[in-house]
Amino acid sequence: MVDGISFGQFYPVRSFVHQMDGRVKIVLTIAFIVFLFLATNAASLLICAISLFFFIAATRVPIKTYLKNVRAIIPVLLITAAFNLFYTDGGTVLFKIGSHISVTTNGVQTALFMAVRILLLIISSAIMTNTTSPTVLTDSIESLLSPLKWLRLDIHSLAMMMSIALRFVPTLIEETDKIMNSQKARGADLESGNLLRRIKALLPILIPLLISAFRRAAELADAMECRCYHGGDGRTRLRVMRLSWRDGVAITVFVLLLVGLILLRRM
Amino acid sequence: METILSLQHVNYSYEDDNGELIPVLKDFSLEIQRGSFVCVLGHNGSGKSTLAKLLNGLYQPDQDSGPILVDGLNTRDEKNELEVRRRVGLVFQNPDNQLVTTVVEEEIAFGPENLGLPRDELQKRVDEALLAVDMQEYRNHATYKLSGGQKQRIAIAGILAMRPQILILDEPTAMLDPKGREEVLSAVRRLNREQGMTVILITHHMEEAAKTDRVIVMKNGQITADSTPQAVFSQPQLIRDAGLSLPQPTELTHRLIQEGFPIDKEVLTVEQAVAAISKMLKEK
Numbered sequence: 001m002v003d004g005i006s007f008g009q010f011y012p013v014r015s016f017v018h019q020m021d022g023r024v025k026i027v028l029t030i031a032f033i034v035f036l037f038l039a040t041n042a043a044s045l046l047i048c049a050i051s052l053f054f055f056i057a058a059t060r061v062p063i064k065t066y067l068k069n070v071r072a073i074i075p076v077l078l079i080t081a082a083f084n085l086f087y088t089d090g091g092t093v094l095f096k097i098g099s100h101i102s103v104t105t106n107g108v109q110t111a112l113f114m115a116v117r118i119l120l121l122i123i124s125s126a127i128m129t130n131t132t133s134p135t136v137l138t139d140s141i142e143s144l145l146s147p148l149k150w151l152r153l154d155i156h157s158l159a160m161m162m163s164i165a166l167r168f169v170p171t172l173i174e175e176t177d178k179i180m181n182s183q184k185a186r187g188a189d190l191e192s193g194n195l196l197r198r199i200k201a202l203l204p205i206l207i208p209l210l211i212s213a214f215r216r217a218a219e220l221a222d223a224m225e226c227r228c229y230h231g232g233d234g235r236t237r238l239r240v241m242r243l244s245w246r247d248g249v250a251i252t253v254f255v256l257l258l259v260g261l262i263l264l265r266r267m
Numbered sequence: 268m269e270t271i272l273s274l275q276h277v278n279y280s281y282e283d284d285n286g287e288l289i290p291v292l293k294d295f296s297l298e299i300q301r302g303s304f305v306c307v308l309g310h311n312g313s314g315k316s317t318l319a320k321l322l323n324g325l326y327q328p329d330q331d332s333g334p335i336l337v338d339g340l341n342t343r344d345e346k347n348e349l350e351v352r353r354r355v356g357l358v359f360q361n362p363d364n365q366l367v368t369t370v371v372e373e374e375i376a377f378g379p380e381n382l383g384l385p386r387d388e389l390q391k392r393v394d395e396a397l398l399a400v401d402m403q404e405y406r407n408h409a410t411y412k413l414s415g416g417q418k419q420r421i422a423i424a425g426i427l428a429m430r431p432q433i434l435i436l437d438e439p440t441a442m443l444d445p446k447g448r449e450e451v452l453s454a455v456r457r458l459n460r461e462q463g464m465t466v467i468l469i470t471h472h473m474e475e476a477a478k479t480d481r482v483i484v485m486k487n488g489q490i491t492a493d494s495t496p497q498a499v500f501s502q503p504q505l506i507r508d509a510g511l512s513l514p515q516p517t518e519l520t521h522r523l524i525q526e527g528f529p530i531d532k533e534v535l536t537v538e539q540a541v542a543a544i545s546k547m548l549k550e551k
Contacts, residue, residue, distance in 0.1 A: 010369050163368070167367065220365065226352055227367075227381060227426070228381040228429065229381050230349065234383040235381055236379075238389045
């Protein structure tokens with residue numbers, strides 16, 4: 001069953017990270033992901049993890065929410081780790097499977113590093129989406145991408161589409177659940193047979209879901225027009241984006257982290 | 268009383284898949300008074316939802332149609348578009364498909380933000396609208412975690428924050444449980460009574476119609492009855508012709524009358540039915 005996948009869902013409480021500027025959060029999250037790939041040894045990954053831990057603590061979002069976020073990507077994590085484990089050469093050979101595949105110390109190390117990197121990457125983006133409401137996220141993306149307006153790109157609409165997509169995640173999950181149950185009640189078999197059969201069995205779920213998503217979209221468009229939505233022109237905001245001391249603190253932490261990473265890379 | 272909405276000989280039709288024109292409203296005329304609570308009843312396909320969308324300019328009447336005037340503004344005039352939509356707030360059936368954001372406060376601010384109001388005014392509007400639907404303590408809640416009735420109240424608050432002159436609700440309780448339905452209806456009734464908001468409630472729940480000032484029955488794009496709830500419901504044949512059924516207490520008293528019992532005809536609610544029947548029994 002589809003259970004409450006909470007990824008990308010805003011968790012409304014007041015905290016240090018919640019009150020940070022959305023734009024800063026987006027930029028720092030991207031910076032953090034870059035840092036993760038700069039970190040090539042255990043010590044540098046460790047300082048990344050520690051700083052991330054401080055940010056988690058500063059969000060006041062229950063750890064449970066993060067565990068849920070992580071649970072969704074465990075398969076990806078395992079597959080990536082397995083590939084790195086079997087396909088990395090060099091170092092001492094630990095043991096061999098058949099004549100071609102050998103597991104080396106380098107392999108174990110790369111696999112572990114990769115797993116940790118993906119884990120930290122997911123958590124860092126979860127921090128951003130858990131603490132930033134879709135409206136603020138939209139406004140921030142719009143503000144960050146505003147230079148592109150010179151190229152006559154409609155940044156406002158793009159950002160609005162993204163935020164609506166996030167808004168409809170829980171609604172569509174609920175809907176999928178309902179459709180699955182009603183197709184099961186009609187005797188649909190969703191859980192047996194080989195992969196191909198199972199994929200075929202998903203069609204009677206995807207089609208009603210798609211049709212209903214279109215209907216919802218049409219209704220939402222009407223409702224938005226009824227509320228005088230006419231694009232980004234002349235629109236004001238309830239939440240005004242302003243940098244505060246919190247953003248300064250966060251940026252300082254990131255600069256220190258970067259310095260640390262550079263030093264550790266030299267060693 | 269002052270007329271706030273007027274439709275004069277309005278025609279509306281749409282083109283179907285084969286390019287044929289299907290008429291929905293034919294020579295439709297109607298006037299609504301400021302501050303009144305009007306209920307529009309009709310079966311599916313009677314044109315009642317189309318009427319709602321015509322009133323706020325979401326749909327435009329046919330070329331040969333008479334004008335639709337909202338507070339004197341013609342909905343056909345393009346420069347009136349935003350002002351008409353602001354004055355005529357429209358709430359739809361499914362609350363899930365009307366909410367644009369995930370936080371209550373931001374959701375309510377969406378309309379006023381589109382109007383380009385300054386920030387302190389936005390905050391004032393949000394507070395005012397939350398109070399009107401009695402949801403102050405939910406200001407920072409996630410919209411997707413609310414119950415159906417609460418979501419619909421937030422949808423109404425989102426409209427109220429634009430300070431409309433007229434509130435139109437298109438089957439606002441169709442997807443709600445009895446508790447949610449009562450929450451929404453009592454909020455709407457309070458708005459009409461305390462703030463003098465003009466309300467047009469579109470429904471096919473007879474019980475909801477009973478507590479309004481004026482009931483309009485629609486069938487095939489035309490008005491077949493337009494009077495007080497008592498007068499409309501005392502004509503059972505007319506209600507059945509429109510593909511609707513009477514409120515249960517009214518149905519009961521009508522059947523008793525048919526059986527020859529001397530009972531009061533104008534019964535709408537359970538309380539009135541109890542009173543009428545006990546009165547009849549005492550007199551016997």
